Amino acid sequence: MNYPPSQRLEQYTLKKPQEVLIVEVEIAGERDLIIIFKGFSSSLTRPTAFDPDVPMIPKQAKIISIDRLSSPYNPDSPCYLQQGLTWESMEFLLKAVGV
Numbered sequence: 001m002n003y004p005p006s007q008r009l010e011q012y013t014l015k016k017p018q019e020v021l022i023v024e025v026e027i028a029g030e031r032d033l034i035i036i037f038k039g040f041s042s043s044l045t046r047p048t049a050f051d052p053d054v055p056m057i058p059k060q061a062k063i064i065s066i067d068r069l070s071s072p073y074n075p076d077s078p079c080y081l082q083q084g085l086t087w088e089s090m091e092f093l094l095k096a097v098g099v
Contacts, residue, residue, distance in 0.1 A: 003099075005087065006041060006057035009066075011099040014039040019081065020073040024064040025057055031064070037071060063087045 003011075009021055013036050021036040022044075033044040034056045041056035042048045048056065057063070065086070070079040085093075 004055060004057075004059050005061075005063060006055040008094050008099050009036050009057070009090075010039045010041060012094055012097060013037055015097045015099065018071055020069045020071045022067040022069065023057065024066075026062040026064060027058060027060075035073065037073065066090045068093075 009023065013019060013021060017038050023034045023036065025032050025034060032046055034041050035044055036042075040052060043056055063086075065084045067083045068081040068085065070081060
């Protein structure tokens with residue numbers, strides 16, 4: 001299974017609909033926050049493409065950290081399950097659900 005990270009993270013949230021992921025990335029030298037829920041990604045700091053087939057996290061992006069939260073996501077009172085995961089530690093969770 002050699003899917004790009006963005007697709008794997010979206011698939012993870014389809015298998016774990018009770019979770020929301022917030023991914024901090026660096027794209028072309030700029031930081032962005034991406035929220036992923038039930039298979040869809042959206043930027044919290046930039047415009048999001050109307051086409052869901054356009055990945056929010058391009059292959060060349062550097063994943064800085066991943067936070068796992070309980071859904072529904074409430075920005076005023078987030079319920080964190082884990083914070084500051086590296087891509088390597090997230091890969092363990094992805095493999096555990098078959099993504």
